[in-house]
Amino acid sequence: MKNKHIIRINPETCIGCGLCKRDCPAGNIQIENKKAKILTQSCIMCGHCVAICPKAAVTMTGFDEPPIEIGKPATLNPQELLAALRTRRSIRQFTKQQVEPELIAQIIEAGRLTPTGKNAQDVSYIVLQDGINRFEQPAVRLFRRILPLMKLVSPVAKRTVIDEHFFFKKAPAAIAIVSRDQINGALAAADMALMAESCGLGVLYSGFFSMAANHSRSLRRMLGLKRGEKVVMTLVLGYSGVTYHRTAQKEAASVRHFHFKMSK
Template sequence: MIDFCVDESACIQCGECAKDCVMGIISMDNGVPEVPAAKEAQCIGCQHCMVVCPTGAVSILGKKPEDSLEIAGNLPTADEVEMLLKSRRSVRRYRQENVDRAVLARLMDVARNAPTGKNAMNLQFTVVDDMATMQAIREATYAGIDELSKGSGLPAGFEFFGTTAKLWNTRKVDILFRGAPHLLWVTAPADSAAPEADPMIALSYFEVMAAALGLGTVWCGFAKWAFTQVLPEMKGRLGVPENHTAGYAIMFGYPDVQYCRTVQRGDQKLHTVSF
């Protein structure tokens, strides 16, 4: 049951919910919107019917419109969004302290609102929320790399990981994790509709919101490779399901650096299609 409910005293019979239904299962045949029982299974749970209703007459899946955030008057300006995006930097210097729990909870709530293919909402957000735990993962990763280097050898193409372990062991230089106190690894079931794209979209939401909250981030391919290619046993140790793709990881925390202006990017190729 999708619990599609209409407050007929508030409904103005505009039909917006039916027009915007992704699956086209909302009927206006009887004046007010309804979903035939035989079509309920086709609902993908996008909630568009609820959020497009101008009078807040539609509820679905136990969700009520009054519990949603109102959009009108609450959006940032284009200039504010542009500045946020252009001022964001890859941070590789972090303060050694945990991110406030309330800040982290808000950040994760926004990230988990990211869209997914077919509205599957089946991503796993694996977060290291305590710097002591992150330090234990760091130590275990470098120890595992060091053991491989001295034993059976590192996987082909990943021999350079041996240098990262040497730098950590001799100078405590953390190339892999950039000294960050926290990590987020987002993965998706391999059989989902968009297993490669969905984690990237979610991490992009995370990155932008993190910047708005004053946090630093850096996309971390080294962590992804370490946990999936060099030391694949780490995937299970961190609680990521075996049937999930490698996804991607971001390191984050309070930055120990302050940037004063935006960089001046070189133009990337823009191709306008003529057909």
């Protein structure tokens, strides 16, 4: 985490119920004299103690926003979610309509709210809109150099033409998701893609641009990537210029079930 945070428990409002102690994944809370007590500030700062306290006795400093009170928990309709997942497609044809700044902000917010391992909150975002082609060109040059080698091992590469819009497909925007941890960045990318589609946008996961960004020195400098940082995924965004009339077929899931019977 970038900022320093301090956990505080107000002894006047704490009722010593122990909910925070039982829910703390770091084992960092104990009950003394019927009051909760933080053992150390060396903690993952996950905020479970803040969220679960029925009396709002636990607080954390160093954040730009206060916790939001939860009335009725938000739920997703499972059938509607499955329908959205079933009909989503990678979009490679976009209209010229620009993506509104408020939609970009919503998509990034979805990434920000995505959980990270050990609550690292180590994911950042690079928005490419104005002059987006300027970032595409170094990637094009890199892939044109390695394409002859790829053609030796890949039948698909033999049919590939790397034109000036190979990575972004003339889309008006892209967001590079940056993290030192591959899983944290990938989780954020998945939630961001869902948010983009819920906003009516088409999405393309550009693994090729992510690869280029991580291996091209000039592109890394342009993107301001620091040592150890990597572009985990790049979401290419825009309004879809194509309509799909039916779903794509998927193979059946490969599932293994294990059932263990307890001996009497």
